[in-house]
Amino acid sequence: MKAGIYFVCLCVLSNIIVVSAILDVIVGAVAYITDRLFQKDDLLEPFDYERLKTDLKDSLYGQHIASEVVLKAVSGFMTDKHPSKPLVLSFHGSTGVGKNHVSNIIARNIFTKGENSEHVHVFISEHHFPLKEQVETYKFQLKQWIRGNVSSFPRSMFIFDVMDKMNPGLIDAIKPFLDHYSHVDGVSYREAIFIFLSNAGESVIEKVVLDSWRDGEKREQLQMNSRDMETKIFKDVFNANSSGFWHSTLIDAHLIDHFIPFLPLEYRHVRQCVLAEMAALNITANDGFVDRVAQNLPYFPPEEKILSVKGCKTVKQKLLVHI
Numbered sequence: 001m002k003a004g005i006y007f008v009c010l011c012v013l014s015n016i017i018v019v020s021a022i023l024d025v026i027v028g029a030v031a032y033i034t035d036r037l038f039q040k041d042d043l044l045e046p047f048d049y050e051r052l053k054t055d056l057k058d059s060l061y062g063q064h065i066a067s068e069v070v071l072k073a074v075s076g077f078m079t080d081k082h083p084s085k086p087l088v089l090s091f092h093g094s095t096g097v098g099k100n101h102v103s104n105i106i107a108r109n110i111f112t113k114g115e116n117s118e119h120v121h122v123f124i125s126e127h128h129f130p131l132k133e134q135v136e137t138y139k140f141q142l143k144q145w146i147r148g149n150v151s152s153f154p155r156s157m158f159i160f161d162v163m164d165k166m167n168p169g170l171i172d173a174i175k176p177f178l179d180h181y182s183h184v185d186g187v188s189y190r191e192a193i194f195i196f197l198s199n200a201g202e203s204v205i206e207k208v209v210l211d212s213w214r215d216g217e218k219r220e221q222l223q224m225n226s227r228d229m230e231t232k233i234f235k236d237v238f239n240a241n242s243s244g245f246w247h248s249t250l251i252d253a254h255l256i257d258h259f260i261p262f263l264p265l266e267y268r269h270v271r272q273c274v275l276a277e278m279a280a281l282n283i284t285a286n287d288g289f290v291d292r293v294a295q296n297l298p299y300f301p302p303e304e305k306i307l308s309v310k311g312c313k314t315v316k317q318k319l320l321v322h323i
């Protein structure tokens with residue numbers, strides 16, 4: 001009799017466990033499907049001009065030209081209800097000066113998940129398209145990827161890093177998406193954002209900065225068209241056969257809205273990067289410590305040593321060593 005009661009209880013208990021496990025699975029599946037359907041956790045941020053302005057002002061050092069052009073270009077595009085083409089920006093400058101950093105700032109002002117959003121797609125030439133002989137396959141895959149993503153989410157963002165190493169054929173393959181067409185094969189690309197990052201033009205930018213410094217001008221006086229910088233970058237990017245844009249029809253067709261120069265960073269900007277990293281890591285220290293870390297990075301030209309060779313790229317590593 002007792003054994004019978006135990007047996008019945010056991011059966012009821014195991015049924016409850018099975019039923020609750022099945023319910024858990026169903027609830028989880030429904031949540032997943034509704035999340036995917038309504039992209040609940042990966043939404044667009046309501047665009048806020050002041051927020052982007054503050055983000056650029058507070059966390060981007062020594063890049064007054066990039067800051068101003070990015071703010072105008074992105075806010076103009078995001079508030080335009082009927083853009084005639086996607087936004088296409090090309091960031092130029094040496095290593096560690098903030099090109100990826102600004103792409104992330106833009107992403108954080110557009111998507112709730114920022115650069116981690118599934119609508120932000122990053123392509124690194126040498127990683128995603130390494131083999132020359134596979135260029136036709138890459139072209140097909142890239143076009144399919146962009147088409148698929150924009151058709152399901154028009155406000156998608158595509159970042160092409162190390163653009164200088166990208167095969168020109170591949171660049172030309174994406175050209176129709178960047179143009180003024182209302183639709184390409186039934187898909188409109190007008191809400192999408194394309195950002196190209198490259199070191200192309202770095203020597204031109206460095207020369208302009210050094211010449212102006214030697215002439216006693218303030219860095220902040222430099223503008224996009226100072227000393228013909230924009231035209232020189234344009235020519236350099238277009239003509240250098242080391243640049244991925246070389247022989248590409250993208251520039252010819254004037255589909256890039258802005259060529260944005262990122263200036264090489266000075267000692268004072270590297271210091272700001274050290275302070276920002278320290279704040280992120282919750283480290284407090286005196287000025288002497290900050291200087292020791294900043295001085296540990298190499299500077300050029302050899303005589304004046306005013307510009308950081310690696311920008312802020314290895315600041316975190318240097319900081320960790322000093323701790």
Ligand SMILES: Nc1ncnc2c1ncn2[C@@H]1O[C@H](COP(=O)(O)OP(=O)(O)OP(=O)(O)O)[C@@H](O)[C@H]1O
Binds near residue numbers: 093197198311313
């Ligand atoms: N101008 C800057 N203002 C603030 N932080 C910066 C700046 N430049 C670089 N940093 C910091 O250094 C890190 C590396 O910079 P970032 O990846 O943006 O360089 P990059 O210009 O894209 O270099 P690369 O050409 O090598 O890809 C950033 O994550 C950021 O923390």
